[in-house]
Amino acid sequence: MKTRIALPGAMLTVASLLLAGLLPLTGAQAQNTDVQSAKPATALAKPTPDDGEAIYTSICQGCHMPDAKGAKGAGTYPALAANHNLETAGYPITVVLQGQKAMPSFGPYLSDEQVAAVVNYVRSHFSNSYTDKVTVADVKIARPAAPH
Amino acid sequence: MVEQSNPMSRRRLLSLIGMTAGTSVMYQAATSLGFAAESTYSGPPKLEGTPKGASVLILGAGVAGLSAAIELRKAGYKVQILEYREKAGGRSWTLRGGDSYTELGGFTQTVGFDAGNYINPGPWRIPYHHYAVLDYCKRLGVALEPFVQVNYNAFVHSTKAFGGTPQRYRTVEADFHGQVAELLAKATNQGALDQAVSKQDQEILLEALRDWGALEQDLSFKPGEISSTRRGFEKDPGGGLDGAPVPSKPVALSELLRSGLWRAIGIGHGYEFQTTLFQPVGGMDMIPQAMAREVKDVIRYNAKVTAIRQTGSGVTVSYVDARTGGTPQTASADWCLCTIPASVLSQIDKDVSPAMNAAINAIPYEASVKVGLQFKRRFWEQDESIYGGISYTDLPISVIGYPATNYGSTGKGVLLGAYCWGPYAYKLTAMSPEERVREVVGYGARIHPQYTAEFDTGVAVGWHRVPWTLGCFGHWTEETRAAHYKDLCAIDGRLLLAGEHVSYLPAWQEGAILSAMDAVTRLHQRVMAL
Ligand SMILES: Cc1cc2nc3c(=O)[nH]c(=O)nc-3n(C[C@H](O)[C@H](O)[C@H](O)COP(=O)(O)OP(=O)(O)OC[C@H]3O[C@@H](n4cnc5c(N)ncnc54)[C@H](O)[C@@H]3O)c2cc1C
Numbered sequence: 135m136k137t138r139i140a141l142p143g144a145m146l147t148v149a150s151l152l153l154a155g156l157l158p159l160t161g162a163q164a165q166n167t168d169v170q171s172a173k174p175a176t177a178l179a180k181p182t183p184d185d186g187e188a189i190y191t192s193i194c195q196g197c198h199m200p201d202a203k204g205a206k207g208a209g210t211y212p213a214l215a216a217n218h219n220l221e222t223a224g225y226p227i228t229v230v231l232q233g234q235k236a237m238p239s240f241g242p243y244l245s246d247e248q249v250a251a252v253v254n255y256v257r258s259h260f261s262n263s264y265t266d267k268v269t270v271a272d273v274k275i276a277r278p279a280a281p282h
Numbered sequence: 283m284v285e286q287s288n289p290m291s292r293r294r295l296l297s298l299i300g301m302t303a304g305t306s307v308m309y310q311a312a313t314s315l316g317f318a319a320e321s322t323y324s325g326p327p328k329l330e331g332t333p334k335g336a337s338v339l340i341l342g343a344g345v346a347g348l349s350a351a352i353e354l355r356k357a358g359y360k361v362q363i364l365e366y367r368e369k370a371g372g373r374s375w376t377l378r379g380g381d382s383y384t385e386l387g388g389f390t391q392t393v394g395f396d397a398g399n400y401i402n403p404g405p406w407r408i409p410y411h412h413y414a415v416l417d418y419c420k421r422l423g424v425a426l427e428p429f430v431q432v433n434y435n436a437f438v439h440s441t442k443a444f445g446g447t448p449q450r451y452r453t454v455e456a457d458f459h460g461q462v463a464e465l466l467a468k469a470t471n472q473g474a475l476d477q478a479v480s481k482q483d484q485e486i487l488l489e490a491l492r493d494w495g496a497l498e499q500d501l502s503f504k505p506g507e508i509s510s511t512r513r514g515f516e517k518d519p520g521g522g523l524d525g526a527p528v529p530s531k532p533v534a535l536s537e538l539l540r541s542g543l544w545r546a547i548g549i550g551h552g553y554e555f556q557t558t559l560f561q562p563v564g565g566m567d568m569i570p571q572a573m574a575r576e577v578k579d580v581i582r583y584n585a586k587v588t589a590i591r592q593t594g595s596g597v598t599v600s601y602v603d604a605r606t607g608g609t610p611q612t613a614s615a616d617w618c619l620c621t622i623p624a625s626v627l628s629q630i631d632k633d634v635s636p637a638m639n640a641a642i643n644a645i646p647y648e649a650s651v652k653v654g655l656q657f658k659r660r661f662w663e664q665d666e667s668i669y670g671g672i673s674y675t676d677l678p679i680s681v682i683g684y685p686a687t688n689y690g691s692t693g694k695g696v697l698l699g700a701y702c703w704g705p706y707a708y709k710l711t712a713m714s715p716e717e718r719v720r721e722v723v724g725y726g727a728r729i730h731p732q733y734t735a736e737f738d739t740g741v742a743v744g745w746h747r748v749p750w751t752l753g754c755f756g757h758w759t760e761e762t763r764a765a766h767y768k769d770l771c772a773i774d775g776r777l778l779l780a781g782e783h784v785s786y787l788p789a790w791q792e793g794a795i796l797s798a799m800d801a802v803t804r805l806h807q808r809v810m811a812l
Contacts, residue, residue, distance in 0.1 A: 167789035168407065168554070169650045169703050169754055196649070196711035196746050197386075205386035207749025208366040208586055208604070209626035236625030236752055238646040243705060 186255025189248055193240070194256070202260035209236075215260035223268045226253045227276045246273040323414040323792075326421075327799050329357035329806045336809050339364070339599055339615035341587050344372025346621040346781040346794040348573035349418065353802050354619075355577060362613060363577065364585040366604050366750050370574035373404040373751060373782075374791060376565030377654065377741055385747035391715045394656065394739035398688065399696040401654025402566040403743035405791050406683070406698075407431065407559045412792035414799065415569070419562065422572035429559040430686040432550035433671020439729050440676045443541030448673070448729050453530070454538065455547045456496065456513035460503035461535040463495020471501070505531045546674035554790075561686060569791070582613075587622065590632040592776045617809070619801055621781040621794075623647070624770075625752040638774045641766035645783055647753020649707035653679075653700040653722045653742040660685075660695035661732040677725045678706040694738055699726050703754070711744030718742035756783030771800075773808055 191200070197211045198204055204213035220226055230249050233239035240249070250268045257264040338354050340347045343365035351361050377383060379395035395401075407429040408415050419426055434455070437448035469475055470484050470491075479487060488501065496512045497503050510516075510529040517528035538544065549555055562568035574581060588610060589600040597618035600610040620627065624645040634642070662668040662684050670686030683698030700722045702710065710718050719740035727733035745754035758767070770784055780794070780801040787793030 167755060168405065169648065169701075169789050192709045192712055194712070196708055196744060197752075199387045205388075205747075205749075207386050207752075208622070209629045209750075209752050211386065211752070233646050235628040235643045236645065236647045238648065238757070 184247060184251045186251035186253075187259075189244070189252040190255055193243075194252065197237075202256070214256050214262075216262065220257050220262055220264060223253060223257065223264070223266065223272065224276065226256065227268060227273055231273070231276055232278060241277060246270045246277070249273045323417065323796060323799070325417065326353055326356075327803045327806075329353065329802065331810050332358050333806070333809050335360065336617065337361070337615040338617045338619055338805070339597060339613055340619045340621065341590075341599065342372065342621035342623075342781070343367075343370040343570070343574065343581055343583075344621055344781065344794060345374050345415075345570055345573065345791050346798040347372075347619070348570055348577065349414075349795045350619055350621070350780060350798040350802050351577040351580065352573060353799065354805075355580075357802075357806060360615070361577065361580050362615065363581045364587055364599065364601050364613060365581055365583050366586050368583050368604075370581060370583075371567045371570030374566050374570045375404050376400050376402050376567040377743075378565065383741070383743070384749075385715070385744070386749050386752075387747060389715050389747075391741050393654075393741050395654070395696055395741075396656065396694045399656060399694060400565045401652070401696055401698065401741060402561075403652045403654070403741075404745075405566050407555075407561060408791070409554045409556070410558045410560070411553075412790065414795040415791050416560070418573065418795070419560075419569060422569075422576070424568050424572045425563040426560040427563050427687060428670075429561040430670030430684075431555045431557065431559050431672065433668060433684070435666075436668050436671040436684070437673035437675070437682075437729055438543045438546040439673065440541050440543055441728075442676070443537070443543060446728065448675075449533075449541075449543060450514070451547060451673075453513040453533065454541075454543045456509065457503075457532045457535075457538055458544050458547065460495040460497065460509055460512065460532060461538070463491040463497055464501060464503040465535075467491045467495075467497065467501040503532060505529050542676070549674070563687070587630060590618065590620065590630060590634075590777065592618070592633045594775070597776045616776065617805060618777045619798075619805065620777060620779050621798070623751045623753070623781060624756055624783050626750065627779075632777075634774050634777060635769075635772075637769040638772060638779075641770035642779075644762050644766045645756040645758065647746070647751070648703060648755055648757050648789075649711060649744075649746050650703045650754035651700060651707045651710040651718065651742065651744045652698060653710075653718060653740060654696055655699035655719070655723065655726070655733075655740040656694050656696045656738045657732070657736040658694055658738050659736060660691065661736055662697065662730065663689060663695075665732065666730075673729060675725075675729060677728065678702060678709075679722055679725045680706075682726060682729060699723065699740065700742075707744070708746075710742070711746045715742045718744070755789035758788060773804060778805060 198214050202213060202215040204211040214220070227249060229237065230253060231239060231241040247270055250270050250273050253268045256262065337360035340351050340361060340363045343363050347363055348370060351363055355361050377393050378400045379393055379397055381393045382390060384390040434452035436451050438451050438454050439448040467488055470487055475484065491497060492501060495503055496509050498506065498508055503509055506529050509532055510527065513530055513532065515527045516530040519525060519527040584604045585601040586604040587599055587601045591598045596614055596616050598612050598614045599618065600612050602608055602610050622630070624642050625647045628642050668684055669689050670684050673682040675681070679700035680702045681698065683701065685696060713721070719742050723733055723737050723740065746752060770779060778801050780798040782788055782790070782794040784797040785793030787796065
């Protein structure tokens, strides 16, 4: 039930939607977690939509690390550096939008422009040198269908 | 308990509230109308009958794994625990002076707090209705003290209102309630409520509003003795010749509404945040430490589980030394109870049904960051009379939490300088620990200018960089619950799961323990039926 409201270029957060009362409070969420009792701050220094590097350094590197080499503890964060899975651009677009396993979906956080920018950045840095660029239209198409 | 009235009309009311107000209001309403359920715990499970030598291998020594081990052992099972870390507790964790913590990416922090000072980077408060947690504290002798949630003298702060000057919780709540009460009283007297409220009830309503809002006899909320008994005086009543109090002046309703500060006065009304809350004396990890003492001979630390294999008659788990790697070793048992967070478990090679595997893969882990800051003195107490409790701000740090212990001590003090989730938690996590602390000190100085001169040292935990959880807690939606939750709870051959993520109380220790109690109960039934 990830409601997505398309405002081009705007940085929207699930949290701000919740606060604005735009998302319904469902049964499963009726429990307030300790964490969510804090007011979610929406003041993520807004990267300009086409600044893939700023998006990488303010979100992605938290897990994938500043050098994009990932990390290993009890579990693993995969390296994005020299990663052959990035060859087909559709794959990273889908993972960013929808998440995968424990990785949260960033579809609700990022605009189409921002997703395209960060995917292009990663595919052309960290020993990845794919030259084909992802477009905003590619991201738009990959967005999961609007909720019923 | 609140009486159950007609559910249809309650639901309609809730949807109305939801259309016009934020979820915190909605949540409060849901709670006061009796939807939010209390813990189902009614004492430790009674596992009757002997398990005839059956063995259980428990993976993970957080509160779920530890409580399961205690109950299974008591019932006669042979129990072993494999734990990745060098100590028990998992997310139920306390950082003290001298502790060293290395997050993913290799960033190491050595905590510079003075003796006695600590921060709980994970759980920090226990609601009075988390019966299972409180029962373990009682049975194991863990001393509790009150955790202060609402402090009327703490701040509520908006960068966009009152010129960025923090306001006292007390005045914002008093003025908001007072003026809403006055408005409602006016509406009543103008006949606007005649359809909804009988004449006779209107009399009572007016009396109640006067009482609730601290209104004058004429139903107005204005500067004077009555409103000052809520919002505080400009000059407090004193003794002797100059003892007469000077009343304070309420803030105009419009300014209050536009400030948005009313958002910050509702949290303590939520079911999980109502007085009385508790914290263990000395740090949250006092709970797992006490639990681990009960089962210390069966815990193997520094054991990183890498594979879970099962046959029709038992389970074999491979693990390596978490520090040195090396050759995998194995541990076997008749049954396996796995409490490893789904974030990590999803990556472990394992024999589980496709349905359970899909369930494990369907739980994203939320971001959260907590930052503990030590200051040279407890200026919040000494300068501002803030003893425990929480200030709320629209700055990215979200909150400042004051220590609810050792009031009045003269040495250095530690407060919670930030507790965030959502976008800013990602951003903070992406920084180095030193950058996080620096940024958080900068923000906090806008609420407490003393920060600049008094800051001493800090520690910052971004939960996505915690090597053994890869996130803060498992996030469920209504859809994922419907599709996967039952499969996650199933007894899958010889394996079943427990933990915070296997509960309807995500991100609460109570949820972790209740899932463990449910798991051992169902496991025991299965064993007795064999
Ligand atoms: C920021 C934050 C705030 C919170 N606030 C509160 C609060 O105020 N009150 C409250 O009650 N709850 C709160 N919680 C929730 C609470 O911490 C959890 O619900 C609870 O501690 C989870 O217990 P668990 O046993 O399910 O998992 P964990 O405590 O995570 O235990 C799992 C164990 O498995 C181990 N493990 C992981 N991988 C492996 C492996 N491969 N091999 C072997 N072992 C492994 C881990 O090291 C860990 O010890 C908060 C949590 C966070 C993160």
